[in-house]
Amino acid sequence: MSGASEAYGLLAFPLDVPMDAYIQPLPDLATFINNTNDVLSFYKEELNGESVNRISLLAACRPCSKGEVLLQLADVAVETHDNVLHILELHARATAPRYKLDDPDLQLESAL
Secondary structure, three states: OOOHHHHHHHHOOOOOOOHHHOOOOHHHHHHHHHHHHHHHHHHHHHHOOOOOOHHHHHHHHOOOOHHHHHHHHHHHHHHHHHHHHHHHHOOHHHOOOOOOOOOHHHOHHHHO
8 A cells, every 4th residue: 555546546637627526536546446456466466476465465364265355356446436437427527538438430349
């Protein structure tokens, strides 16, 4: 927990978007970033025999396996992602189409 997730969350928004448009979901955004990072890096860490990671430490402190902790963190990541999107829907300026994923030329159906 380095605090970097809060910085990443703040930097995700364009400078011209006022902070009050995205300040409310920042705690959930930080949780999403942390959990997603922990879930995605766990496989590599487990293969390397690393045990000083969030999933291993939580499993050691709780009556559950690493796999159960992994699923719990993934579930929380999905939940916080949904919360962030719901809050940001109220502020259209905070959800700028930066990557143009809605462009018809980029639709998955057309690629298949």
